[in-house]
Amino acid sequence: MARRGSLAVLVALALVGAACAGGGEGDRSRQPGRPAAQVTMYTSVTQDTVDAVLGAYRARQPDVAVKVFRAPTGQLNARIAADRRAGGIKADVIWATDPLSMQQYAQDGLLRRWTPAQASKIPAPYKSDTFWGTRILNMVIVYRPDVEPVPVSWSDLTNPAYRGTVVLPDPAFAGSALGMLGYFAAAPGYGLDFYRKLKANGAVQVEGPPDVVNQVAQGRYNVGVTLDNSARPAVAKGSPIRIAWPRPGAVAIYSPIAVFDATRNPTAAESFVNFVLGPEAQQRIADTGWQPIRGDVKGSPTPAGVKQVTPDWPAIFGHQAQLLQAYRSIFGG
């Protein structure tokens, strides 16, 4: 009987000892029995897009197994942070949904420096030497059809006609909204005063772009700022909302992909990333409702001829805390 207790103690002590020994960066030893052609991807891209791209890749390269860990951005970043402190990152590829996180990983030296064959087809603002954009998310305006006047530019949101009926996503919760904040903070004629005027006009913040679409559709608000990809399915289903591509342009956020420097399968990882940047995967991305990064892909859901503006990502990077603080002093939260 006493042995039962001692055995439990020994097992628990072993667990504790192992836990204490864990932590700190170190070499990951190759686990036995894993096939050489396996790629692990950490991503925050929505499951349907990931599945579509993986399906195409499996048809092209059936001998490479791609394992996916998919989580919202916060969870993804927390997982990577924990991995770094407990033996090293356990993934080969990262496919994020905003450039700022990727820029941070690049600065910390976590990303592999190489050049994919398809990189020449990526427009210059959306690539660097360690990560490349795969699709574009556009911040646009949604409005109810009976709204008067119809919003046509970003500054229309401060129109007193919309008093108390404008809703925005909170940049502290959503990376896309932070990108938009960064754009306006530096844009001539807007600045942080734009947000002050919005607040003075009774604008309300909600958690994220999907909530904006839902609440404008319900009629709680008349005008909102959201992502085109969140609004389009609602319009297609029959919700009473319309999308406006405002002047001077929809704020374009891009979704980058990169290979981790600590990858154990650099060849397979690079081939996968190259595939995602290639025409076949880009077509699948367009099919699931996102604007592909390449201009030579048909079926992009973005209407032809709309204007887009890009935030100055290098200028925003490193100043996110200040931007958020300034925003919070206006909107709270």
Place this chain on the structure above:
Amino acid sequence: MARVRPGHWQRAGRWTTLALLLALVVVPLLKLFAVVAGQGWAPVRQALGGPGAVHAVVNTVWVGITAAVLAVTGGLAAAMVTERSQVPGRRWLRIGLLLPLLIPPFSTAVGWSLAYGPAGLSEEFFSLAVPGLLGPLGIVLVLTIEAMPLAYLVVAAGLAARAEPDLERAARASGATAFDGFRTVTLPLLAPALRAATVLVFVTAASSFAVPAVLGTPAGFATMTTRIYQSLTFSADPASFGEAVTLAAALVVLTLAVVGAADVAGAAPAIRGGAAPGTGQPGHRGRGALAAAAGLWAYLALATGFPLLALVLTALTRAVGLPPVPANWTLANFSQALAGGHAGAALAHSLALATVAASALVVLGGLVAALERRPPGLRLGTLVTLTFAVPGSTLAVAVLLAYGRWLGGSLGIILIAYLAKLWALGHRPIAGSLDRIPPDLYWAARTSGAGVPAAVRTVVVPILRPALVGSWLLVFLFALHELTMSSLLYGPGSETFAVVVLNLQQLGDVSATSALALLLTLLVSVPAVVLLASRRLGRITGFQ
């Protein structure tokens, strides 16, 4: 009472519990504080010292305490009606009171917002909206309603386990009014259960994320959990990651202060009677009891029924914003909710993990409750409550730091996280009823030759059955509904339902997320209703 030297079973139980406490609770907490300490003092001061952080802490404390007081009062009133009166339809009242537990928390705030918010259901049909719903008052209201079933379960288990009709009848026979009898006999006997319920509701409210995120963001009302979530969103930046962990550690310290004080203050055991638990309950059937029951039904209709109706209508309607009339109804949202191919395996994993965690934690919770009574009376219950207070994401990070090297990406590490987080839910309901076991019965069984397992099985378990069942239900439901831990810890092949839910939320369609919440509610309601409605099962579980 003679002090007996602990035998083999007691020693095994004690060492197993202490070892598991060390591995599951102490080590993750130490990893958490190690990350905080590794930053140095300046980032910690910055994370906690800014006005925003101070506001968040103050908000968390007062929201938690208010919700705790209100929920426990409501739970006590409800428990008195269902356990101490003979009003008809009590079994159905129990089901109604526990229904909010069956609804996943990620949809409770959304349901309330859809039902009572601006441009919501009540405004459309009755031209009435709840003022202040989008703000601190709304947060307290919804947290109270969400937590009341928790308080009700703990207090009802306490009432059922301490059936001392003789004392209460004696008080009435000596001329005390019903209220005096309640105040002088029932309340002091219930003090441990009330304390357990208050602690659980406070910690649940303080670590709740969905309600402040949905209802607090429009008013700019921040709590520690929303701040932690926001810091984690930008945690590619190590400073932001450190800020999130620092806030989580601050929440642990806060919980230690509040809960530790409550535990130390209530350490003296309640009065023990020597009589065996009886079966006859003093039943009130007067007008007062009927009015109270009617009031409860009205409360259930408004607080649970109407938001549930809003969820059902949203899930059935083809698109958000269309009038919820039958012409617009469709089942497409339900099929969209389950699309993706991972849903079946994910659900199976979630159900299995929840069942294993619930069964293990009932035992472990009982062991901690028993250990607390032995000298030197360590405050182990406070210790396990600390991991319950840590928000899911940060606890998952701590578990990953501790065991990620060996168990990363497996179902095992998710189970470890569940055991660490929900241990308090297994412990508190049992601790609230434990002192009602007359010690003489247990020693009589031992003296007559029963070993420890037999004595526990025949003496302790029958008296504690309502508390054991309550604990099991709570852990099972919390484990099934949790989102943040398993979505951070899983690996390919060990997805849980949380992954499906979060993916759907990111896609954004509130109709599909409502449909998913309803499917999950239906899945657990069917066995729960069967359990609670059946007379025979009611006798077995101790809820008459």
